[in-house]
Amino acid sequence: MNTLRHVLAIQAGQPASDGAGVRLNRVIGAAGLERFDPFLMLDEFSSDDPDDYIAGFPSHPHRGFETVTYMLEGRMRHQDHLGNVGELEPGGVQWMTAARGIIHSEMPMQEQGAMRGFQLWLNLPAQDKLDEPGYRDIPAAQIPEVRTQHGVTARVIAGHFDDGQESIAGAVQRPYTEPQLFDLQMSAGSQLAPRLAQGLRVMLYVYEGQLQLPGHHAQAIPAGRLVRLSDSGELHLASSEGARVLLIAGRPLHEPIVQYGPFVMNTREEVEQALRDFRDGVLA
Structure with missing residues (x-):
């Protein structure tokens, strides 16, 4: 008989808030929830109450990893400092490689109805953390x-x-x-x-x-x-x-993970440099 993958743990997420007050279920990445290399965070958002999502995620930076946003219901608009603009609709995916730096916003394109989906953070290897950033919209029909x-x-x-x-x-x-x-x-x-x-x-x-x-x-x-x-x-x-x-x-x-908010690097010095770069307007 072939060996089956065995269960290491079964866990629930924890209530969280991010952006300008968007209510989330943080499945991995919250305090007490172990990172699962190469994944850093998994958030689930699901509400039909506009108060839970209407403030969205105003402009904010990232460095050192990739974000994958998968929409089940609702519509969000992406804008970033590179000039990318995208509309994330039901069934669609936004794949963003922050790499050396990207500053973006994700804002609801609706004032009522359900907003439901996931965001996954995927680490980048050390050699790629300071590469050029990238962004891709994948409509539902292309999945x-x-x-x-x-x-x-x-x-x-x-x-x-x-x-x-x-x-x-x-x-x-x-x-x-x-x-x-x-x-x-x-x-x-x-x-x-x-x-x-x-x-x-x-x-x-x-x-x-x-x-x-x-x-x-x-x-x-x-x-x-x-x-x-x-x-x-x-x-x-x-x-x-x-x-x-x-x-x-x-x-x-199997590389060191040092995180401070939206910056995920391999050393404390690299994170401090990211903070200085953002402060000085040269993150990207």
């Missing part, structure tokens, strides 16, 4: 989608999806960290065994329904829980009642 024989619809945002029957490349491929980011919609009674490279750190965030991990974890994992898995072995997923799950995997960098 590959596949329906498996066992009742799962996978939207493949990054990496490569392969379950032995269906195989498809995602909208984004990145070196070094090799991120795999899939939005899995599992119908009732469905199952899935995605093939993931050994050595990748893997986590599953259940955001609707319930998930089971056949073979070694009989307990149903409810919405609002993050499952952290071991770096090796096979992965088997099932859902008796149906579920929506973010599968997030990446290759760890």
